[in-house]
Amino acid sequence: MRVLKSVLLLLINISLFASALSVDEAFKPSASYDNGKVHLKIELAEHIHLTKDLFKFSVEPKDRVSLGKFTLPAAQKDDFGDEVYAGVFETDIPIEVKDRGLKSFTFVVTYQGCSDSGICYPPVTKRYDFDIKAAAEGFKVVEGAEPDSAAKKTEEPPLSEEESIASALKSKSFFIVLLTFFGFGLLLALTPCVFPMIPILSSIIVAQGEGMNAKRGFILSLVYVLSMALTYTAAGVLAGLFGANIQAALQNPWVISLFSLLFVALALSMFGFYELQLPASLQTKISRTSDEAGKKGGLAGVAVMGFLSALIVGPCVAPPLAGALIYIGQTGDALLGGAALFVMSLGMGLPLLLIGTGAGRFMPKPGGWMSAVSRVFGVVMLGVAIWMLSRIVPDSVSMGLWAVLFIVSAVYMGALEPIGEKRSWSALFKGLGLVSLIYGSFLLFGTFTGATNPLDPLKTFKERPASVTGASAERGLRFVGVETLEELQRELESRKGPVMVDFRADWCVSCKELEENTFRDPDVIGALSGFRLYQVDVTQNSAEQKRIMKHFGIFGPPAILFFKDGKEIRSKRVSGYKSPEEFLEIVKGI
Amino acid sequence: MRKIFFALLLFVGTLFAEVEWAMDYSDALAESRESGKPVMVMISQESCNYCFFMKSQVFTKPKVARFINENFIPVELDLQADPIPPYLKPYGTPTFYIVADGGKKVSRPIVGAAKADAFIERMQKELENMGR
Numbered sequence: 001m002r003v004l005k006s007v008l009l010l011l012i013n014i015s016l017f018a019s020a021l022s023v024d025e026a027f028k029p030s031a032s033y034d035n036g037k038v039h040l041k042i043e044l045a046e047h048i049h050l051t052k053d054l055f056k057f058s059v060e061p062k063d064r065v066s067l068g069k070f071t072l073p074a075a076q077k078d079d080f081g082d083e084v085y086a087g088v089f090e091t092d093i094p095i096e097v098k099d100r101g102l103k104s105f106t107f108v109v110t111y112q113g114c115s116d117s118g119i120c121y122p123p124v125t126k127r128y129d130f131d132i133k134a135a136a137e138g139f140k141v142v143e144g145a146e147p148d149s150a151a152k153k154t155e156e157p158p159l160s161e162e163e164s165i166a167s168a169l170k171s172k173s174f175f176i177v178l179l180t181f182f183g184f185g186l187l188l189a190l191t192p193c194v195f196p197m198i199p200i201l202s203s204i205i206v207a208q209g210e211g212m213n214a215k216r217g218f219i220l221s222l223v224y225v226l227s228m229a230l231t232y233t234a235a236g237v238l239a240g241l242f243g244a245n246i247q248a249a250l251q252n253p254w255v256i257s258l259f260s261l262l263f264v265a266l267a268l269s270m271f272g273f274y275e276l277q278l279p280a281s282l283q284t285k286i287s288r289t290s291d292e293a294g295k296k297g298g299l300a301g302v303a304v305m306g307f308l309s310a311l312i313v314g315p316c317v318a319p320p321l322a323g324a325l326i327y328i329g330q331t332g333d334a335l336l337g338g339a340a341l342f343v344m345s346l347g348m349g350l351p352l353l354l355i356g357t358g359a360g361r362f363m364p365k366p367g368g369w370m371s372a373v374s375r376v377f378g379v380v381m382l383g384v385a386i387w388m389l390s391r392i393v394p395d396s397v398s399m400g401l402w403a404v405l406f407i408v409s410a411v412y413m414g415a416l417e418p419i420g421e422k423r424s425w426s427a428l429f430k431g432l433g434l435v436s437l438i439y440g441s442f443l444l445f446g447t448f449t450g451a452t453n454p455l456d457p458l459k460t461f462k463e464r465p466a467s468v469t470g471a472s473a474e475r476g477l478r479f480v481g482v483e484t485l486e487e488l489q490r491e492l493e494s495r496k497g498p499v500m501v502d503f504r505a506d507w508c509v510s511c512k513e514l515e516e517n518t519f520r521d522p523d524v525i526g527a528l529s530g531f532r533l534y535q536v537d538v539t540q541n542s543a544e545q546k547r548i549m550k551h552f553g554i555f556g557p558p559a560i561l562f563f564k565d566g567k568e569i570r571s572k573r574v575s576g577y578k579s580p581e582e583f584l585e586i587v588k589g590i
Numbered sequence: 591m592r593k594i595f596f597a598l599l600l601f602v603g604t605l606f607a608e609v610e611w612a613m614d615y616s617d618a619l620a621e622s623r624e625s626g627k628p629v630m631v632m633i634s635q636e637s638c639n640y641c642f643f644m645k646s647q648v649f650t651k652p653k654v655a656r657f658i659n660e661n662f663i664p665v666e667l668d669l670q671a672d673p674i675p676p677y678l679k680p681y682g683t684p685t686f687y688i689v690a691d692g693g694k695k696v697s698r699p700i701v702g703a704a705k706a707d708a709f710i711e712r713m714q715k716e717l718e719n720m721g722r
């Protein structure tokens with residue numbers, strides 16, 4: 001083909017550097033919508049031609065409307081052997097509306113052409129918004145049309161995680177939406193997100209002690225799950241109504257400290273220092289309404305725990321939550337959004353229900369071992385408290401707390417006591433206790449030698465040369481900090497090449513993971529070498545920081561946006577932690 | 591033997607008939623500062639037949655390649671993919687500019703494709719206009 005072109009080129013007679021027309025003078029496009037078809041007309045100036053192969057058409061929103069089948073009119077061959085149009089280009093493009101409720105759509109056309117004077121214009125993209133209602137009843141409604149046909153023809157970029165959830169919501173009817181979200185919830189239940197809830201629920205059930213059975217276990221779990229679900233629903237509806245940054249509010253250092261304290265209080269009650277109970281008057285009220293409730297705080301306490309758990313686990317389920325919130329924001333339909341979130345959390349809670357019911361059924365007779373189990377959960381809760389605190393306190397402090405937890409637990413397990421007569425169990429506990437003691441010692445040791453990761457307390461010794469003061473911080477990517485929206489927009493407009501904007505905060509666990517793992521990965525650093533890197537720190541959640549997030553439609557950190565030539569590549573948007581491999585996959589196509 | 595000689599001669603001939611493009615714009619500016627030659631910027635883009643024509647039919651001619659290499663530090667910028675210096679405002683491709691003194695002196699845009707002699711003539715005229 002190239003050879004053929006070259007031969008033809010020898011025959012061309014190009015007028016010498018003729019002063020050519022500007023793009024707007026060369027092409028005069030117009031479009032109208034009627035009777036289910038977009039009529040596109042492009043008037044070409046003299047000596048201007050359009051290249052047939054360089055046309056691109058698409059319609060938005062792409063899940064509710066698509067392009068019908070059409071062929072472009074016949075074209076003539078130009079000197080290079082390409083098919084081109086001259087004079088006036090006119091064509092009709094059928095539009096297939098898949099959703100009766102759709103009120104308007106956008107028709108997007110990209111075209112490119114050259115002048116016979118020897119100059120080619122850059123591609124021009126025009127967007128036309130059409131009102132379907134105004135175009136009367138003539139339009140074609142296609143039901144159950146395969147969505148793929150549109151996607152293939154228009155070569156639209158794939159949707160990101162958030163967008164695909166948002167679009168699933170948009171295109172389907174109410175009940176399908178709810179079913180979809182129940183499925184999402186079930187999937188979430190299989191992620192470690194729900195894991196912290198299991199010890200909480202189990203401890204509630206264990207704490208019930210005597211009189212525990214499957215029915216009661218089920219009721220307790222149900223109340224727990226329902227209150228969790230209601231929390232999400234409320235969060236969803238509120239976000240829909242106010243567009244507020246719920247995620248960030250829940251991650252406020254004060255809120256985190258409060259929850260952390262609450263967990264310590266709960267843990268101490270697990271150790272039997274005191275019993276957490278509702279006031280007697282409330283208790284009697286509750287026991288009247290429910291047969292067996294009331295012994296130790298009962299259903300109300302469980303409900304409160306469910307409510308708190310939802311807040312704690314919230315950040316972990318950020319991407320699907322953000323998807324639902326985007327949808328609510330777009331439609332203002334708080335009812336559907338709220339219902340969807342409610343059903344999603346029910347799906348998330350289903351395994352918890354099974355565990356709760358099972359725990360009642362298979363629970364052996366209460367005895368001394370139960371207090372041991374309670375203590376284990378107490379330790380786990382203290383762990384949760386430290387984990388939450390670690391978002392807002394310096395790493396060395398949380399490392400120290402971990403060390404204390406492990407060492408004190410070891411003492412409780414009898415690591416430093418003689419085994420005595422009863423060998424089997426005591427030996428096991430002492431052994432485990434010793435392991436805990438040694439690990440705790442390493443942690444304590446690590447704390448004073450500058451280690452920051454509780455899973456790798458001796459890191460400073462392993463990587464001597466690299467970790468000479470301050471060097472470790474510099475090994476990662478170098479970001480340019482941005483503080484105002486205007487500053488960021490200015491930077492984005494002036495950069496032609498690829499740009500990455502990272503939203504992070506000190507209290508955001510996933511951000512820390514990204515920074516510790518992904519952004520330190522040599523392959524990731526390599527892949528981002530051609531990128532301009534900007535970072536927006538939203539730790540304070542100040543008005544300006546909220547404004548930036550709102551502008552880009554971000555619900556909270558971590559969020560990573562990619563831009564090229566000043567335009568965001570929506571399909572590449574990242575929310576939540578991504579491993580270096582996943583991240584590389586995302587960056588690859590940019 | 592003779593065949594090999596001619597083949598070699600041809601090969602050497604094509605070697606000299608190649609425009610020695612700089613890697614990127616900043617490289618071109620640096621080379622320009624060292625050598626004192628102005629930069630010749632060619633703005634091109636994908637699916638631009640006239641850019642292809644210039645590169646395949648005009649710049650491959652020994653006299654054009656020699657003219658460019660002797661007088662300029664040539665560099666090619668993609669209108670879609672490369673950052674375009676703000677003082678260059680092309681509205682189509684190919685567009686040529688002569689840039690001297692690190693961007694302080696810029697020629698008028700030289701718009702569109704042209705055949706070998708016309709191209710050389712026009713570039714020489716633009717050089718004279720710039721006082722070179």
